[in-house]
Every structure is written in C-alpha cells, then in structure tokens.
Amino acid sequence: MPTDELAAWLRLLETPGIGRQRARRLLRAFGGPREIFEASPAAWREVLDGHKVCEALAQAPEGHDALVERTVQWLQQPDCHLLVLGDPAYPQPWMELADPPLVLHARGRLALLGVDALAIVGSRHPTPQGADNAFQFAAALSEAGMVVVSGLAQGIDGAAHEGALSGPSGTISIVGTGLDRVYPRQHHALAGRIATEGLMLSEHVLGTPPLAPHFPQRNRLIAGLGRGTLVVEAALQSGSLITARLAMECGREVFAIPGSIHSPQVKGCHKLIKEGAKLVETTQDILDELRWGTTTASAPRTGTAADQTPPDDTTPEDPLLTALGWTATTLDALQARTGQPTAELSIRLLELELSNQVVRLPGQLFQRQSSA
CATH class of the missing domain: 1.10.10.10 (Winged helix-like DNA-binding domain superfamily/Winged helix DNA-binding domain)
Structure with missing residues (x-):
C-alpha cells in the first residue's frame, strides 16, 4: 500500500467523531480514503447531513504523522500486514457483519483466515477443570482441522490458544489493543507464539492501550469470524454471554459445556443451553452439528466435567x-x-x-x- 493511501486510511480511522459508520458512508460516497480528503467540506457535509464532525475532517488528528511513520516501520517487520475493507485478503465472514472493521492490523499466518474456525470463550477466572476443558477441546478441534479463535484474555482464552497451538491447525487471537502491545502482560510469551505460529488481529491502530470499551467491541469480531462459538465456563454476568449473543445475531452456532448446578462458573452456560445453545460433552458433538466433513468421524473425542464412563467398566472406582x-x-x-x-x-x-x-x-x- 502506498504511504499516502496508508496515511489516508489511518486519518479516516482516527478522526475524532467519525467512527466506522460515518466512515463507511464517506467511503461509499467518494470511493476511497484519499478521495475523501480531496473532496470539499461542502461535499462532506452533504454526505454526513451537515454534521459538525466535518470540521474534524479538515485537519489531520494530533500525532498523525508519527502514527503513519510507526505503522510503516511496523509493516516492514516479517509477517506484519495491513488489510482494509474490500482487500482480497480481508476476512470474508466479517463482510457479513453490520459493523466490520475498516482497517485490520495482522501479524502472523494470513492463510489461517481462509480456514474454517470456531471461537472458544469463557471465564477469566476458570476452575482448573474449565481451563483443562478449554485446552483439550481446542487441541481436538485443531487436530480435526479447525482454527480456534479467541481473545487472548486470561483464563479460558489463554487455555484455548495453548490447546490450539498444540495441534496442527493453529489459532487466531483478536485483541483489543494495538498489535505492538500485549494485554494482559502475563500473555506476552503466548502472544509471541501466536504471532509466529498462528495469527494476531486488531482493528486498533498501533499504540492503542487496553481501554475498557474496546473489549466488548472486539467480541463481535470473535463471534463473527468462525462458524460458531463454544462457551466453556461463564457466570451469569459474563462478557462471554455477550459474545454468544452476538454469534446468534450473526447466524453462527452457539455451543456450551454444562457443569455442576451448584457452580456459579457455569450458570451462564446453563442459561445459554436453556435459550437454545447446543449442550456439548465432546468435540465430536460440535463437529457433528457443523457437519464437519467425512473425515471427522475419526476426530478425537474430548471429555468435559460431565461424568464419564471409565474405559474398563469392570474396574471399581476409588x-x-x-x-x-x-x-x-x-x-x-x-x-x-x-x-x-x-x-x-x-x-x-x-x-x-x-x-x-x-x-x-x-x-x-x-x-x-x-x-x-
């Protein structure tokens, strides 16, 4: 991408008050970001119904030149990419969203965007069993040929990424910061592995800190990229339920792992099951629901916290x-x-x-x- 076009995209993205919705209106009207800034303020006001944010379009945001230079340098690093709406490599599932990202920073294996995926989400403070379930389900899905999508958060997200990396298909992490930052810090090594063996994605410009509103926004991208979302553990007041709702709204399947009726960590999962999410006990339950190819009959069957029959029924239990x-x-x-x-x-x-x-x-x- 030429530097002047890159600068125009970043300026459009960072202009205060514009946002993705107004930016799309401008792009439809003028065809591209450079054409937007070549147009007159009167033309902007006509497209945006005279909205006062047109004044902000007249000048580059503070720090714009430094951001462009930093982004150019970042793109010179191995496996760093910038995808824009309409780019051939742009994730096609996101084109179906009501609010797709305008600009996408990517680091890692872009080819993973062409592989069927499933999101795995859940509590940031899971039980040991929940973390193990996330790891094992992700590992088995990776073995079956699916990419695992999650958000790099502590708890279930991290376990899912680790499990997927243990298999051949890899993982995609969608984060709520710029890709030159890692949040939480405890996942610095994990983020490095994903950038090398999987794929990191962010709709935020470099240098963006972990601001609270970014994470619910990121959830729409996690929910929309894969064929479905698996909720491993979630309390009733959980961001994972938001992700599940967003998945339902964009026509994706929702799966949930049940647990003890006494555990607050799974009450959100039980709520989803009551509302129509598919109860799953094994990875094969997911693959069957998605009608995942003829080769999935031999995919690993993965257990959960649900009671399981020992391999030898004659062996008495402790x-x-x-x-x-x-x-x-x-x-x-x-x-x-x-x-x-x-x-x-x-x-x-x-x-x-x-x-x-x-x-x-x-x-x-x-x-x-x-x-x-």
Missing part, C-alpha cells in the same frame, strides 16, 4: 472419588460422607492431587478432575 462426586466439596463434607478420619482423608486427597485426579480450590475445597 471410593473417595465416588464420595467426592463432581462438585467442589469441603473436607468436612467428605469426612461426613465417608466416615474416615480427617488425617487419613487429607493424605488420600494429596495422593489424588499428585495423580491429577483431584484439584484443590481456594477456600479449602476439593474438586474431581476429569481426563478431558
């Missing part, structure tokens, strides 16, 4: 695991159920922790861990 069930439980409750002394229970629980069959939660709670 009595303590039976007493623990699948709901987070206190040591006192286990003592009451089993009648065993607290000291013996503590030793046995530690053994089960070390063998990854039980996890210890905050508040001295213990929860069984399934092998997803």
